[in-house]
Amino acid sequence: MADVPPPSPGDLTVPPWFGWETVAGVLLLVLVVLVGVALLAAARAGRADRSEWEALLQARSNRRQDPAEPAG
Numbered sequence: 201m202a203d204v205p206p207p208s209p210g211d212l213t214v215p216p217w218f219g220w221e222t223v224a225g226v227l228l229l230v231l232v233v234l235v236g237v238a239l240l241a242a243a244r245a246g247r248a249d250r251s252e253w254e255a256l257l258q259a260r261s262n263r264r265q266d267p268a269e270p271a272g
């Protein structure tokens with residue numbers, strides 16, 4: 201079989217995105233994993249802090265005095 205000469209620069213025999221499908225696929229996979237981790241972290245953080253936040257609000261509302269009563 202005869203040797204095939206390499207294509208000249210700018211020849212359209214090789215697609216311009218040749219090999220980039222793998223890079224794009226890996227980047228897409230990493231992006232999906234990062235979004236999943238961010239959603240999981242946001243869900244866990246919101247659930248853990250809720251009871252402390254409610255206790256703080258309850259304590260603040262208990263400290264308020266009736267404006268008709270004199271302080272002292």
